[in-house]
Amino acid sequence: MTSPTVSVKRVSECFVKPQHDHSQDAKQPIYLTPFDLPFLNLNYSQKGLLFAKPPPSENQHFSITTFLNNLRNSLSATLTHFYPLAARLATRKQQNPPSYVIYIDPENSPGVKFIHATVDVSVSDILTSTYVPSVVHSFFDLNGAICHDGHTLPLLSIQVTELTDGIFIGGSVNHVLADGTSFWLFMSSWSQIFKSNVNENACFVSRTPIFKRWVLEQHDPITSLPFSYPDEFIERYERPQHLKERFFHFTTASVSKLKTKANTECNTEKISSLQAVSALLWRCVTRARHQPLNSETICKLVVSNRGRANPPMSEDYFGNPIGSVSATTTVEELMAHGLGCAALRIHEAVRSHDDKAVKTQVARWYRNPVVYKMSGLLPPNITHIGSSPRFDMYGCEFGLGKAVAARSGMMNKGDGKVTMYPGREGGGSMDVEVCLLPEYMMDLECDEEFISALIEE
Template sequence: MVTVVSSRTVRPPLRPRRRIPLTTWDVPMLSANYIQKGHLFHKPTGTLLPTAAHVVDHLAAALADALVHYYPVAGRFVTDQHYGDGEQGDVVVGCSVSIDCDGQGVQVVHAVADDGVTMADVVPPDVDVPPVLQSFFLLDGAINYDGRNHPLLAVQVTDLADGVFVGFSYNHALSDGTAFWGFINAWAEIARARLLGSPREQPLRRPLLDRWSPDGGAAAPVVLPCTELSDLIERTPQTLLRERMLHFSSESLAALKERARQELLATGDAQGAAALTRFQALTSLLWRCITRARRLSPEKETTCRVAINNRGRLRPQLPAEYFGNAISTISTEAVRAPELLERGHGWAAAAVGRAVAAHTDAVIRERVAALTAKPPERDPPAYMMSWHDPCGTLMGSSPRFDMFGCDFGLGKPVAARSGKANKVDGGTSLYPCPDGGGSMDAELTLTPEHMAVLEEDEEFWAAVSPDAPAQVGNV
């Protein structure tokens, strides 16, 4: 689907030569796939970036500057063995992983889409996400543990007939989405300032690279009880899924929230009604309608799991600039599938709210302490496919991420899309909308069978708004 024109390795001008240990929140990511996110841009006009090759040169030069501050992104993972006393002398008792920040580099590839692929082909309205997108990302199928040999970031700049797609393949064990988008926006700010020949709009908010530890001291690496870390790594084959981008306007989200509020007030749950958010209301709709589409047997139980940011929940809080993983997954209480549907929209929204409210500093520290005291011997809790309950749903990403503020000098992105990594049946990733205004886009993946049933769900499609037309083509 694409033809590679060139490939280069971008390195930071300085090599700090330090190691940063992967800790409690980082290690569970090792079996997950790389994050694959990308932006669609109009093809630049004018003389500053006359060709796609100039765009690639521009992005690579700005990336080198960004890596001065975000130098772990240019590193590689290294595994250390830990020894203890045995009858025959020292024996290996465990392994740990660190980021070797020696400037090994980021891969940047320039590619051209075959057969005159246009922007409209990449973001067609009201249909499945087109397969062509998968060819716009590097390191397809790589898991984060492969960061020992692969770059922790690989960028593909794909030239389209009337636009440019910039795809980022980013190691999730390096950091979570909050830190990832902070890095992308810092890179974009540097690129924009370089192109315009002007100072940056504001001083760069430098990342906090030291990993968090419960006692506030230096973080120690997580030592996993195995002689070879590969013994704990799982590679799960990808299943056949359909994927759709769904638009929910601010008015639709407000109506979902109000419907849930009225249902809760009718049952006497004034506290739940007062605490409702639009996120809870949308999550309730997805959880219930996906469960209905699966036509589960009456005895089957279902839960809704949500990826949640720990930064603001810790005491003291972690700063927004914390560069690493600081997320957990939380879960609603389990409920039998028929009961979930019978209890209604309001109850499901409140159940999500209870799970969020219960995730306090004390709970976070209890989880960390449990994993520190007894690291998992098999299948560490991770964002990997094996633990996903085929009867449950999963909400990831966040509409709070600044996905559309990152102007590299190409103008603001027209659309944000992802590759096929880390997709599960019943998984949803939330995006802000390019025009803001409180709307959200939901990237939903289901098996073909389940998606076909969902497409006949009247309640669901009554809440889905017509796609805001993407401003594609030449401007």
């Protein structure tokens, strides 16, 4: 168990720029869209990978100095393809009517921040702790920053933290620039270039990011906000002080069992593994909260709009084209019926989020532009499920072999926030990070339906 007084020491920091100059086309402004602008108040998204250092028999050949140099060089080569990550946000104010045009300005490209830090903590300290140790939050930069701060702060900051027997590579990325799909595309490309022993002629990536913005037909690609000053829409959110964060592992067999149970109860085959696990979490978190039976309960899932728009966007679209879907019922209804009924509600919400729904939401935003406030995104009756077990997190190896774990930072979390990860062993297994207030976490840990789902028979 790590000591609450352990602290991360920053050894050095620098800024890494793209290895090659951009073409003139790549220096043009990238205007933010109705998918991106609502996230200006959100914190930076923070995800990272924990690696074990090479074993003692090989450790004599491992040099942290060489490793860091290779990381910086390969990052520079990767930024040649992902050049907006090295840029900053910019704003153009318009007077008549008053409006705020925010865009990514590749002409202003100070680089990606790169930090080397150390901490007197072991890999085991991180993995064996019941709850995510608070020191993990210090494995990430830009704690407390919101996306609008990207005017002056880097859009991406990488912190490499050296543990006593491990290395953590954590990324803090501005959410108006990149969603989870985009972030892991970047990480995968960086790892690919790192493994190619980067040099002047070795900066090939197998998937090229697409920065051209999706625009709703008959709408101006330059989207503005109806404000004169940032104070009119900026809100800085304070996460609950005593939030508990815990990882739960669902094996391939336990996920399969949940999926079969949900489909059997509904006499269908259309409920997915993710929908079945989400339904379990919705039911068990709601039960742990002891809400009144007649009160409303909501399960909200973050979804990518790439494949839902028609024509679809490429999976290599680099941006933040996400939306959310919600399943809503009363606590009494949720508890009176089984897992299948909850999963079917989620399935129907996901299925109905089609091209028409995406374009309707965007058109509605144009009529009434809004910037989300974190204080309104996590009401006390919601189970909010984000990220995806389909992201290829463990394919990012950086010459260290497969990571032993994936972790997130402290930002954008509150009571009821759930983050999905692939299980390290693959095969459809999942890791689920649940954030709850202490009294609710205690009840979840004793919930019979929840615990039995985690145990293989």
